[in-house]
Amino acid sequence: MQIAVGGCLAQKDQGAIVEKAPWVDVVFGTHNMGSLPVLLERARHNREAQVEILESLEVFPSTLPTKRESAYAAWVSISVGCNNTCTFCIVPSLRGKEKDRRPGDILAEVQALVDDGAIEVTLLGQNVNSYGVEFGDRQAFGKLLRAMGEIDGLERVRFTSPHPAAFTDDVIAAMAETPNVMPSLHMPLQSGSDGILKAMRRSYRSARFLGILDRVRERMPDAAITTDIIVGFPGETEDDFADTLRVVEQSRFSSAFTFQYSIRPGTPAATMEGQLPKEVVQERYDRLIALQERISLEENRAQIGRTVEVLVAAGEGKKDAETHRPSGRAEDNRLVHFALPAGVEEPRPGDVVTVRVTSAAPHFLIADSAVAPVAADSDRLFAVRRTRAGDAWDRRQAESCGVPASAPAATGGAPRAVGLGMPTVRPL
Numbered sequence: 001m002q003i004a005v006g007g008c009l010a011q012k013d014q015g016a017i018v019e020k021a022p023w024v025d026v027v028f029g030t031h032n033m034g035s036l037p038v039l040l041e042r043a044r045h046n047r048e049a050q051v052e053i054l055e056s057l058e059v060f061p062s063t064l065p066t067k068r069e070s071a072y073a074a075w076v077s078i079s080v081g082c083n084n085t086c087t088f089c090i091v092p093s094l095r096g097k098e099k100d101r102r103p104g105d106i107l108a109e110v111q112a113l114v115d116d117g118a119i120e121v122t123l124l125g126q127n128v129n130s131y132g133v134e135f136g137d138r139q140a141f142g143k144l145l146r147a148m149g150e151i152d153g154l155e156r157v158r159f160t161s162p163h164p165a166a167f168t169d170d171v172i173a174a175m176a177e178t179p180n181v182m183p184s185l186h187m188p189l190q191s192g193s194d195g196i197l198k199a200m201r202r203s204y205r206s207a208r209f210l211g212i213l214d215r216v217r218e219r220m221p222d223a224a225i226t227t228d229i230i231v232g233f234p235g236e237t238e239d240d241f242a243d244t245l246r247v248v249e250q251s252r253f254s255s256a257f258t259f260q261y262s263i264r265p266g267t268p269a270a271t272m273e274g275q276l277p278k279e280v281v282q283e284r285y286d287r288l289i290a291l292q293e294r295i296s297l298e299e300n301r302a303q304i305g306r307t308v309e310v311l312v313a314a315g316e317g318k319k320d321a322e323t324h325r326p327s328g329r330a331e332d333n334r335l336v337h338f339a340l341p342a343g344v345e346e347p348r349p350g351d352v353v354t355v356r357v358t359s360a361a362p363h364f365l366i367a368d369s370a371v372a373p374v375a376a377d378s379d380r381l382f383a384v385r386r387t388r389a390g391d392a393w394d395r396r397q398a399e400s401c402g403v404p405a406s407a408p409a410a411t412g413g414a415p416r417a418v419g420l421g422m423p424t425v426r427p428l
């Protein structure tokens with residue numbers, strides 16, 4: 001076995017890692033993931049730890065052999081790095097300027113994933129909707145979304161995370177007009193105060209942010225919108241925080257990832273005046289959580305009675321065994337726990353079930369329509385669509401038990417290496 005440590009922290013603490021953990025074979029940075037196989041081989045040959053950090057990415061490492069955790073869903077990187085300079089973020093100094101992957105490479109990877117059984121793909125980038133800035137096409141992200149719509153067998157497309165400053169109407173149109181782009185959007189707000197957004201060097205203001213949400217909902221009324229918010233940024237006053245609460249109230253997020261600001265060494269915000277005491281940050285954070293929990297519950301309750309298509313997931317519901325409800329994600333990415341009719345075989349991860357929402361909590365929906373209709377006069381509802389992704393999951397299970405499994409027909413029976421996720425090490 002060999003051990004490699006990579007990423008932002010490895011890049012920052014490179015010397016310390018081999019000093020503190022002499023059993024580590026390779027330390028690599030964010031710009032040279034593509035060199036990993038060579039570094040591992042060199043470490044093995046020289047019997048010595050290899051530390052290699054590049055200052056900038058020369059080419060996007062599109063050809064790494066990879067392994068993906070899920071048979072039915074995959075993450076596909078479309079860009080790395082970021083041209084923004086948010087003052088709380090370490091990415092610009094560690095990951096460098098944005099590098100965009102060529103559209104042809106992305107589409108080839110997605111097609112290969114689909115051929116391998118995936119039906120859901122999430123496009124990834126630090127600033128995913130500024131995709132194209134490197135090769136000079138400001139509408140490249142919208143075009144890429146539309147191209148996803150042309151891939152046969154790809155049922156669900158998502159992306160994360162877009163930046164509000166670069167969120168243009170052609171992207172909203174592409175989302176609304178491409179049937180396999182899902183009605184969900186995760187767009188970081190960070191703060192509702194224009195003064196704090198300025199101090200964060202986030203180049204949009206709250207009115208623009210709210211305007212984007214209005215236009216998204218105009219075209220996709222059922223879109224579930226989620227966000228990231230930082231509480232207690234240096235200099236945040238009670239009035240600034242009240243602006244955040246106001247924007248959160250108006251935005252009606254279905255959920256939010258909330259963070260208490262904490263100093264990240266190496267970022268401009270780390271040395272700003274006005275760092276807030278922990279108890280002030282905690283008190284504001286608690287108020288924000290209470291508000292968002294209320295909104296999440298209200299928004300989820302509004303789903304009761306809706307029929308939803310749920311992509312069955314593995315490992316999404318922590319209490320599935322206890323409650324006898326499998327779990328998955330609705331098209332809008334809400335977590336749904338659903339009941340099975342008596343005597344029915346459990347659907348496989350990757351299959352799609354149609355159920356009706358019967359109750360709600362802030363962080364999930366319950367769909368017991370198979371056994372308990374919403375109203376006395378409504379029918380019970382439960383339908384399963386067995387998918388290629390479910391077949392792929394079956395094949396993986398068989399392989400993990402040591403049973404040779406046939407490759408999908410789309411590959412002509414040949415095993416296929418796909419994806420740009422975690423590199424795998426081939427036996428030498």
Ligand code: SF4
Pocket residue numbers: 082083084085086089090091092126127163
């Ligand atoms: Fe960091 Fe995102 Fe800001 Fe880029 S846009 S600097 S990745 S927070």
